[in-house]
Amino acid sequence: MKNHIIAALKLTLVMLVIVGIYSGIVYAGSKILPTQGNAEIINYKGQKFYANIGQEFKSAKYFHGRPSAVDYNAAGSAGSNKGPSNEEYLQMVQKRIDTLKMQNPEMHNIKVPVELVTASGSGLDPDISPEGALYQAKRIAKERNISIDKIQNLINNQTEKSFFGPSKVNVLKLNIALNELH
Incomplete structure (x- = not known):
């Protein structure tokens, strides 16, 4: 039982690192886009459009x-x-x-x-x-x-x-x- 818990915790930590790195890459990649990953907002005649x-x-x-x-x-x-x-x-x-x-x-x-x-x-x-x-x-x-x-x-x-x-x-x-x- 103890071995299963330790293995599960190790897997959880590895997955957190992998998912964290992936999320960081996606976030950093979005910041090099022209809109920096945000919606492109156009203000026209006092109104906001996406x-x-x-x-x-x-x-x-x-x-x-x-x-x-x-x-x-x-x-x-x-x-x-x-x-x-x-x-x-x-x-x-x-x-x-x-x-x-x-x-x-x-x-x-x-x-x-x-x-x-x-x-x-x-x-x-x-x-x-x-x-x-x-x-x-x-x-x-x-x-x-x-x-x-x-x-x-x-x-x-x-x-x-x-x-x-x-x-x-x-x-x-x-x-x-x-x-x-x-």
Whole structure:
């Protein structure tokens, strides 16, 4: 019995050291990131917004982000847990495609970027692809009476290129920059 207790205590101490070292490495690694492991907060017109959390934009004058399985509630981050064989999920995606094509009639024959009709695993993804933003560009230009070239330049300027992954556009930052065009 005494041997088991001593072995358990040794294992506990070893695990505390390993987990402590791992936690320290993760914490130190986060401090070299641009936001130092913290949320990116944007103050705009007296309001605080979190650029790392998806936001809902309903107006036709704004770019729309990914749909959310949790209605953009950061306290309840989750996916829908429905796969491509789920009939209810397929109907929901088709409804989103139909709505998007109705909102962007100029793009009726263009393939809809997948992130505009499917929610992310967290339901809070703040980014879309440059193609997803360009899909909406004509609608934005028409609604705001701005040239399509200005909208496309804005999208290009807001596109974050990644060395390892695909390029992305933060929808909140894009919409704030869009407001600043006027």
